Amino acid sequence: MASPSPLSETLRRLDRVVQEKEVRTKLLDAAELACRTALPVSTVRSLLQGGTPPDDSVNDRVRTRIAALAEAEMAATGKRMSDLASDISERLGVSGYWARQVCDGKKVPSVELLHGLVEYFGVEEGEAFFTASAADALNRVLLPVLHGLEEPENDPVLALMDRYGVRSADLRAHGSLTREQLERLLEGVLRSVVPPDGGRER
Template structure:
């Protein structure tokens, strides 16, 4: 197992515990991985053959360009649209239009400096152009773990869940600290009262 695949396997194991269904097509678009087939392979624990990093960068730049054109109802067959995109990129990252056009067409590999500027231009995370497929997929899956953390936090702190549910600034009481079970009962009592008040006012 490669070093970049190991963290992904840990992430997938935690997501599997939640029983979530992952959309390979959507993850392909989010990560820049060339195909949903490759995403499925990674989700199934398989490693992908190492690719040339320059090729990876050029392909991901083209993916971003293709996405940008598609959002405007255009594609690579529209030479005027490609030229307009190249001009916009040239102005955005400070290169010549000729060089930007070669970049859009996958004929040039951006330097580290221009690669960083391109990620900002397209609004994608740093590292998007250079990450291995496994690392890119692991990054894209992190929001699922944040959901897991939130669920765990809510289970551990019933009063925090109560505050979020009803938009409360805080919940105060006198006396000794509550056990988790006591906090659950206390939160349930307050929730019932608040819910009844909301229904009375509606």
């Protein structure tokens, strides 16, 4: 019997930890997830319902996701396609015509130029953002949501805060401390409960 796919397992675990339907709807908004994955909303909806996305090739994925990012960039900045293509042309040292063809989803960039587009659009996941299957792309975005809902024992920092009673005010969730301040606080807590010599018997 085949094991469940990573996405189906993530969705199963999400269903288990999310009790209220309206919360699940808010967390799994198809339009928002489509923006974060550069997938069509219809594909995201289908995947969330356990469906199978349309067959595509790696080249298809690259073309459509670059086009989706280009559309999002123009919507966010007010740039026209000619402006965006000109900007990419200057940044990556390619012709304006090529840049426009790529942004329109008509051409597939080389690996080197795809790397340049990763930097241009600020894609944290690197080239895999463009080449991953639709299910893998959605799973990548959903996993942090799942981890945030699951038991704090899965988060070593939260578990440590719970153990020593530091989390009563939920400092990290409320943003009252920076990461550095939180680290200093936890170091102080550890120093107060661990002997200076590491607990070795004299």
